[in-house]
Amino acid sequence: MKKEFRRRLFLAAVILLGAAIPALAHVGSPDVFYEGDAGPYHLFVTVRMPQVIPGVAEIQVRCENGDVKTVQIVPLRLSGLGSNFPPTPDLAKVSKDDPQFFTGNLWLMESGALQVRVMVDGAKGKGELSVPVASFAQRTFPMDKPLAGLMVVMLLVLGIGVISIAGAGAREASLERGEVPGPANARRAKIVMLVTIILVAGLLYLGKSWWALEDSDYQGRVNFYKPPIAETTLENGNRLVIRARGQNPKWSDRINMGEVVPDHNHLMHLFLIELPGMNRMWHLHPTLLEGGAFADDLPTMPAGHYQVFADVVDSRGFPWTLVGTVDLPEINGKPLSGDDSTWSGEAIASVLGKDDTVSQLADGGRMIWERGPGPLRAKTAMDFKFSVQDKDGKPAQDLEPYMGMAGHAEFVGSDLSVFAHVHPAGSVPMASLEMAQAGLMGDASSMQSGMAMAPASGSMPAEVGFPYGFPKAGDYRIFVQVKRAGKVETGVFDAQVQ
Numbered sequence: 187m188k189k190e191f192r193r194r195l196f197l198a199a200v201i202l203l204g205a206a207i208p209a210l211a212h213v214g215s216p217d218v219f220y221e222g223d224a225g226p227y228h229l230f231v232t233v234r235m236p237q238v239i240p241g242v243a244e245i246q247v248r249c250e251n252g253d254v255k256t257v258q259i260v261p262l263r264l265s266g267l268g269s270n271f272p273p274t275p276d277l278a279k280v281s282k283d284d285p286q287f288f289t290g291n292l293w294l295m296e297s298g299a300l301q302v303r304v305m306v307d308g309a310k311g312k313g314e315l316s317v318p319v320a321s322f323a324q325r326t327f328p329m330d331k332p333l334a335g336l337m338v339v340m341l342l343v344l345g346i347g348v349i350s351i352a353g354a355g356a357r358e359a360s361l362e363r364g365e366v367p368g369p370a371n372a373r374r375a376k377i378v379m380l381v382t383i384i385l386v387a388g389l390l391y392l393g394k395s396w397w398a399l400e401d402s403d404y405q406g407r408v409n410f411y412k413p414p415i416a417e418t419t420l421e422n423g424n425r426l427v428i429r430a431r432g433q434n435p436k437w438s439d440r441i442n443m444g445e446v447v448p449d450h451n452h453l454m455h456l457f458l459i460e461l462p463g464m465n466r467m468w469h470l471h472p473t474l475l476e477g478g479a480f481a482d483d484l485p486t487m488p489a490g491h492y493q494v495f496a497d498v499v500d501s502r503g504f505p506w507t508l509v510g511t512v513d514l515p516e517i518n519g520k521p522l523s524g525d526d527s528t529w530s531g532e533a534i535a536s537v538l539g540k541d542d543t544v545s546q547l548a549d550g551g552r553m554i555w556e557r558g559p560g561p562l563r564a565k566t567a568m569d570f571k572f573s574v575q576d577k578d579g580k581p582a583q584d585l586e587p588y589m590g591m592a593g594h595a596e597f598v599g600s601d602l603s604v605f606a607h608v609h610p611a612g613s614v615p616m617a618s619l620e621m622a623q624a625g626l627m628g629d630a631s632s633m634q635s636g637m638a639m640a641p642a643s644g645s646m647p648a649e650v651g652f653p654y655g656f657p658k659a660g661d662y663r664i665f666v667q668v669k670r671a672g673k674v675e676t677g678v679f680d681a682q683v684q
């Protein structure tokens with residue numbers, strides 16, 4: 187029985203190990219980067235999300251002005267019950283080296299759309315902001331081998347201990363002092379030990395069933411939050427229909443694609459990227475059909491194999507990215523209109539390896555990535571700054587808001603395991619951010635500036651910035667989209683991240 191049990195425990199450990207393949211999270215970029223204002227204070231907030239829920243999120247707050255004294259942080263739901271009653275906040279620790287850098291850890295107890303509220307106090311009075319975060323279990327941790335070994339030993343000691351104590355009790359408890367147990371006592375002891383063995387085995391079996399149930403429930407949650415699959419069909423030659431299918435059977439019951447909310451003017455942002463070179467990209471905006479499917483009349487595009495990333499935000503404020511691929515025939519479609527845009531140029535493989543900081547724009551102008559020297563590092567919060575020049579090399583004067591913002595950037599891993607759609611306010615979805623800011627009930631001015639919306643056209647600077655951090659080492663292609671004099675222009679940069 188001991189052997190059998192050890193074999194089973196070993197099997198359970200193997201199953202757990204097998205389940206530990208890292209999940210694609212929001213497509214591989216779970217940490218949250220945010221730049222905005224808490225009243226009079228300009229803050230950069232990074233939330234490093236835990237890999238398991240409940241788990242501990244690490245919060246970093248950097249203040250631009252030098253006059254912040256204390257920073258308090260607290261997690262709560264983004265919408266619905268509990269979103270208006272924050273628990274007692276934690277005081278963030280100030281860094282020894284930098285008096286304007288604060289860090290803290292927060293327990294996230296549940297999955298779903300949450301927010302981290304940041305309350306600042308300093309020379310200019312109080313201010314607060316809220317950062318929406320998507321909380322979900324990304325993986326199952328395997329049990330460590332030494333711990334498993336220790337537990338097997340303890341279990342054996344306890345199990346054998348219980349059986350032998352019960353046996354000794356039955357054999358010797360009723361004896362007088364010095365009396366030797368007779369055959370009747372020995373028989374009784376055998377029976378009691380047998381019964382105890384059955385009881386212990388029963389308990390172990392129940393324990394194992396409970397463990398397996400908890401484990402499969404947790405794994406179900408991990409699967410639930412894996413990016414849903416974008417199922418595509420082409421109708422009438424140029425109409426692309428997109429449906430979502432979860433990697434967990436419960437998914438479509440819980441998430442209704444018919445109940446998504448608009449995210450910067452559109453219910454869905456669809457990116458089609460030609461594979462394998464990423465040398466063409468479309469940013470389109472399908473419309474919602476009855477029953478939660480989306481459809482888009484495709485523009486003219488060549489036949490090819492395309493990667494699909496489709497961003498939506500559900501009514502609770504949780505962002506989902508549908509992921510898939512589609513093979514398209516040559517499409518004779520409509521011309522691009524509205525907020526739709528496209529780019530084509532060099533393939534990623536042919537340019538990697540050189541420092542890619544200048545991107546030629548369609549009208550003869552250029553976009554320049556103002557990056558510092560030295561290698562790019564994974565898991566480091568950065569401010570990605572891009573300046574736009576006209577064809578004479580002067581700062582462009584004709585920038586205007588594109589879907590309400592100074593720019594949109596898409597960070598795509600060359601192996602497609604990372605996709606992040608980022609704005610000047612950071613990696614938080616704008617729709618979730620609106621929910622978070624609405625919950626603050628504060629002054630409307632902090633809401634406006636906190637969202638880093640673009641100023642009215644005419645006064646737009648020729649530079650756009652995006653707070654973000656690469657989630658892991660590898661090659662990336664960055665698409666930076668701005669609007670100039672009514673036309674969307676896309677700068678493309680390849681990056682090697684260490």
Ligand SMILES: [Cu+2]
Pocket residue numbers: 450589593594595607608609
């Ligand atoms: Cu965008």
